[in-house]
Amino acid sequence: MSLDISTLYLVAAVVGAMLGGMLLFFGQQQKIPALNWWGAAYILGAISIGVWTLTSPLLDGTVALAFNAVGFVACGMVWSAARVFHGRNPNWLGLPLGAVVWLIVIMCPPDETSAMRLTIGAGIVAAYAVLTANELWSERRKTMQKRWPALLVPALHGFVLMLPILLGHALRANGSSFGGSVWVPIFAFELVLYAVGTVFVIFMLVSDRAVKVHKAAASIDPLTGMFNRRGFAEATARVIEREANAGRPVSALIFDIDHFKSINDRFGHAAGDEVLKLFAIVITNALRMTDLSGRIGGEEFAALLPCSIEEAVNVAERVRESFAASGIAVDDAPVDTTVSIGIAGGPPGTELEVLLAAADAALYQAKRAGRNRVEVAQEEPLSLEQERRKAAARSTPVRAPAIRHAGITQSRA
Numbered sequence: 001m002s003l004d005i006s007t008l009y010l011v012a013a014v015v016g017a018m019l020g021g022m023l024l025f026f027g028q029q030q031k032i033p034a035l036n037w038w039g040a041a042y043i044l045g046a047i048s049i050g051v052w053t054l055t056s057p058l059l060d061g062t063v064a065l066a067f068n069a070v071g072f073v074a075c076g077m078v079w080s081a082a083r084v085f086h087g088r089n090p091n092w093l094g095l096p097l098g099a100v101v102w103l104i105v106i107m108c109p110p111d112e113t114s115a116m117r118l119t120i121g122a123g124i125v126a127a128y129a130v131l132t133a134n135e136l137w138s139e140r141r142k143t144m145q146k147r148w149p150a151l152l153v154p155a156l157h158g159f160v161l162m163l164p165i166l167l168g169h170a171l172r173a174n175g176s177s178f179g180g181s182v183w184v185p186i187f188a189f190e191l192v193l194y195a196v197g198t199v200f201v202i203f204m205l206v207s208d209r210a211v212k213v214h215k216a217a218a219s220i221d222p223l224t225g226m227f228n229r230r231g232f233a234e235a236t237a238r239v240i241e242r243e244a245n246a247g248r249p250v251s252a253l254i255f256d257i258d259h260f261k262s263i264n265d266r267f268g269h270a271a272g273d274e275v276l277k278l279f280a281i282v283i284t285n286a287l288r289m290t291d292l293s294g295r296i297g298g299e300e301f302a303a304l305l306p307c308s309i310e311e312a313v314n315v316a317e318r319v320r321e322s323f324a325a326s327g328i329a330v331d332d333a334p335v336d337t338t339v340s341i342g343i344a345g346g347p348p349g350t351e352l353e354v355l356l357a358a359a360d361a362a363l364y365q366a367k368r369a370g371r372n373r374v375e376v377a378q379e380e381p382l383s384l385e386q387e388r389r390k391a392a393a394r395s396t397p398v399r400a401p402a403i404r405h406a407g408i409t410q411s412r413a
Contacts, residue, residue, distance in 0.1 A: 008189070009053040015192050016046035019199050030206075037081035037090075038202055042195070044074040065106045065117075069099035075128040082135035085205070094131070098124040221295045223273060224280035232294030236304040236352050239292060243306050244349035251312035251345040252355035253303040254363045255283070255319065258338040258371040260299035267330045275337065279323055286319045302356060309345040309376060316341045316374045324372065338372035345377075 020042025027035030048071030055067060076098055080090035105120050219231025227235060243250050257263075257279060264272040276299065283293050283301060293303040305312050319341065326337045342363030344355050358377040366375040 006053050009049055012192050012195070013046040013050035013053070016042050016049070016195050019195055020046060023199065023202070032206060034081050034085035035202070035206065037077055037084055041074045041077035041081060044070050044077065048074060066103060068121075069102050072098035072102050072124055072128075075125055079128050079132045079135065082132045085209075086135060088135075098128060224277055224295050226280050226284075226301070227292070227294030229294065229296040232292065232296060232302060232304075233352060235292050235294075239304060239306060240349070240352060247348050248306060249308055249345055249348060250350070250355070251305045251307055251309055251343060252352065252359045253305065253312060253316055254296075254342045254356060254359040255279070255301040255303070256340050256363055256367070257299040258340055259336060263335060267333070267335065271330045271335070275328070275335065278326055278328060278337070279339065282323045282326065283319055286315060286322055288315075291315070296356075302359075304352070304355075309343060312343050312345065313374060313376065316343055320372065320374060340366040340371045341374045342366055343374065343376045 020039045023035050023039030023042060025039075027033065027039055048068055051067040051070070052065075073096055076095035080095055083090055101124060102121065105117055219227060219234065221228040240250055257275065260272065260275070263275055276295070279301065280295065283303065287293055287303060287305070291303055291305045293301060296302045303315075305315060307315075320339055323337050323339050328335050328337060340363055342359040342361065342365070344358030344362060346355055346358070358379070362375040362377040366373045369375065
């Protein structure tokens with residue numbers, strides 16, 4: 001059964017246009033600019049294939065080839081889609097550069113440039129492929145091993161859109177007919193299947209991003225931009241494990257803004273929110289790069305420092321003094337900005353909840369002693385694991401040694 005090659009390419013163009021329209025639709029619905037770029041690239045690629053297929057038998061060869069510049073713009077848009085997906089601006093200079101180079105090349109005498117056209121066309125597509133892959137590789141994550149198709153797809157997408165042009169020239173060598181080649185229908189079917197598969201991989205990429213965004217949102221306090229209780233616990237667990245493996249101590253700090261309820265009552269919740277945001281800035285500026293902090297309650301904040309108690313006290317005093325000196329006012333009325341801080345440390349491997357419980361007890365002492373002060377836990381807490389081992393040792397009955405005599409085994413009372 002013979003297949004009409006022009007019909008196959010037109011089918012590929014129609015499928016590409018439909019998929020591009022779908023990407024544009026979801027890009028508009030979900031407000032994802034990268035999907036708009038990918039969708040536009042699909043549509044331009046479909047236009048390039050369709051116009052080239054329809055005009056090749058009717059127009060001069062150079063004129064027909066000029067329409068392929070649209071396909072090179074599509075490759076540039078795939079590159080821009082990768083840039084936009086990772087929060088960068090499109091490269092407006094580089095986007096049409098491939099098309100401009102292609103138009104210059106096809107204006108040269110065809111007898112002298114037929115082989116050169118193939119080489120330059122492949123080089124343009126390869127350059128855009130490398131640029132696209134580089135954009136994704138620069139954003140690699142720990143999960144990239146699972147996402148390796150997403151690294152290759154944008155680059156291959158632009159390349160596949162140009163394959164009809166490249167194969168057309170390669171298979172017309174020595175005046176042979178391109179339509180008579182067995183590779184043409186195979187490639188046309190592959191182009192349709194690849195276009196459909198590409199859309200699934202693009203949505204996989206977008207879905208993976210959405211999952212990360214939602215996960216980050218679940219771990220971040222929206223008001224202060226700091227870790228919430230859940231995010232703080234997850235982040236500190238890794239630090240505690242790392243420091244325990246190295247045999248180094250950690251210290252936990254709990255901060256409680258003094259008389260915060262009265263601030264809300266006197267000035268309103270909007271002013272209270274501003275105080276919370278101010279204190280978050282104070283903590284962030286006072287802590288070191290290796291320290292972790294988060295908002296774990298209404299006016300309660302916490303921090304985990306991979307250091308000794310003595311160093312933690314210095315950090316806490318720095319936070320207390322900075323917050324007290326912030327001097328904010330609402331409607332020319334000064335707002336008291338003081339904070340009470342409790343500190344606790346423990347041996348390597350002490351769990352966060354144990355450290356926070358001890359630090360909370362120290363915080364209570366700071367409140368009782370007049371507020372606006374730093375207190376250190378009186379006793380060093382033990383890790384839950386150590387307590388469980390000690391409790392298990394205390395509850396284990398002591399067994400009397402067995403005595404063997406004349407083939408009889410006895411136990412001493």
